Amino acid sequence: MTVRIARIETFLYRADVKEPVKMSFGTMPRRSALLLRVEDRDGAHGWGEVWCNFPPYGADNKVRLLETVIAPAAMAGSFADPPEAWQAITERTARWAIQGGEPGPFAACIAGLDLALWDMAARRIGKPLRALLAGDAVRDAVPAYASGLNPDTALPTVERCREAGFRAFKVKVAFGPDMDNAVVSDLARHRRLGERLMVDANQGWDLAAARRAVRNLGAYGLDWIEEPIPADRPATEWAELAMLSPVPLAGGENVMGYEAFAALIANGHHGVVQPDMLKWGGVTGAFAVGRRAVAAGRSYCPHWLGGGLGLLAAAQVLAAVGGPGLLEHDMMENPLREALAQPFPRVSDGVFPLPGAPGLGVEPDLDRAAPWLLAHAEHRATAA
Numbered sequence: 128m129t130v131r132i133a134r135i136e137t138f139l140y141r142a143d144v145k146e147p148v149k150m151s152f153g154t155m156p157r158r159s160a161l162l163l164r165v166e167d168r169d170g171a172h173g174w175g176e177v178w179c180n181f182p183p184y185g186a187d188n189k190v191r192l193l194e195t196v197i198a199p200a201a202m203a204g205s206f207a208d209p210p211e212a213w214q215a216i217t218e219r220t221a222r223w224a225i226q227g228g229e230p231g232p233f234a235a236c237i238a239g240l241d242l243a244l245w246d247m248a249a250r251r252i253g254k255p256l257r258a259l260l261a262g263d264a265v266r267d268a269v270p271a272y273a274s275g276l277n278p279d280t281a282l283p284t285v286e287r288c289r290e291a292g293f294r295a296f297k298v299k300v301a302f303g304p305d306m307d308n309a310v311v312s313d314l315a316r317h318r319r320l321g322e323r324l325m326v327d328a329n330q331g332w333d334l335a336a337a338r339r340a341v342r343n344l345g346a347y348g349l350d351w352i353e354e355p356i357p358a359d360r361p362a363t364e365w366a367e368l369a370m371l372s373p374v375p376l377a378g379g380e381n382v383m384g385y386e387a388f389a390a391l392i393a394n395g396h397h398g399v400v401q402p403d404m405l406k407w408g409g410v411t412g413a414f415a416v417g418r419r420a421v422a423a424g425r426s427y428c429p430h431w432l433g434g435g436l437g438l439l440a441a442a443q444v445l446a447a448v449g450g451p452g453l454l455e456h457d458m459m460e461n462p463l464r465e466a467l468a469q470p471f472p473r474v475s476d477g478v479f480p481l482p483g484a485p486g487l488g489v490e491p492d493l494d495r496a497a498p499w500l501l502a503h504a505e506h507r508a509t510a511a
């Protein structure tokens with residue numbers, strides 16, 4: 128399954144939305160998606176997406192990094208398989224990432240490329256990505272939850288998501304104790320039998336505020352409390368909050384590297400482990416972290432808030448990892464979600480069905496997404 132890349136295309140999309148996603152750290156007034164399409168020397172292709180939802184123009188730097196640094200590095204050699212490509216390209220660009228002070232953007236671009244190579248590898252053997260990862264007996268659906276819910280419109284959004292087939296919902300908190308309590312108690316009161324509710328503080332509390340919040344909000348019978356404090360706070364703070372909280376803590380979307388995930392899983396303060404595979408690691412890293420998390424008794428719930436390809440990638444890896452984890456399914460306005468992943472799977476009774484087609488199982492509809500296309504570029508390997 129030697130990987131020899133002949134061509135890499137990049138596509139940058141941006142769409143304005145009427146209701147921005149509101150987090151404790153800021154808002155998303157527009158939604159970006161950065162895609163890449165890889166083709167090998169036999170004409171096989173694969174699609175990847177790069178995490179870029181914040182800050183609003185962060186994608187612009189990443190598309191340039193892909194075009195000028197990552198794509199040339201990827202086309203300069205051949206690799207035994209996608210994990211070897213991820214490792215080799217990471218090593219080949221490591222000094223530049225340090226020199227540029229940009230380990231995050233480099234890791235995200237390489238993660239998106241890794242996804243494209245895995246998609247291509249699965250398409251080449253005619254199997255869904257999950258089957259390439261975990262064998263043909265892998266499950267073909269994953270439980271999902273509706274994500275991105277704003278506190279001020281949470282109730283009507285839950286109603287809309289329930290209509291759309293969801294049975295689990297996650298709302299943003301850390302907008303002040305009064306508002307947080309009001310929103311969560313409202314949602315808990317309107318929760319139906321069997322429905323699940325989670326909250327995401329997006330690193331919005333300091334330790335003192337988090338001590339109070341995890342006790343108050345945890346009393347509503349939540350499935351988890353996500354990122355109560357900044358991801359880089361010392362393990363002693365996470366340990367204390369994990370003890371005080373009546374429900375599991377969640378996090379991982381702001382963690383990079385095997386060593387950091389190994390420590391996070393081993394120390395056990397996070398009951399729910401949530402790597403963003405297109406921020407760091409790609410399929411290669413996320414599958415490894417997910418398996419380790421589940422083996423250690425944690426729940427693996429991949430983080431994603433972006434376009435449809437990334438959502439399908441998260442779903443495929445979750446299916447392959449197994450365990451009790453839920454798929455994060457953004458339900459806020461974003462026309463790029465469905466346009467860039469066709470045919471788009473529909474959630475039903477809380478379950479996201481996975482396509483049977485090879486690779487990710489979807490293709491971006493470039494015509495439908497054309498109104499939001501900002502930039503498209505193509506890079507070819509020099510003949511060898």
Ligand SMILES: [Mg+2]
Nearest residue numbers: 327329353380
């Ligand atoms: Mg989160």
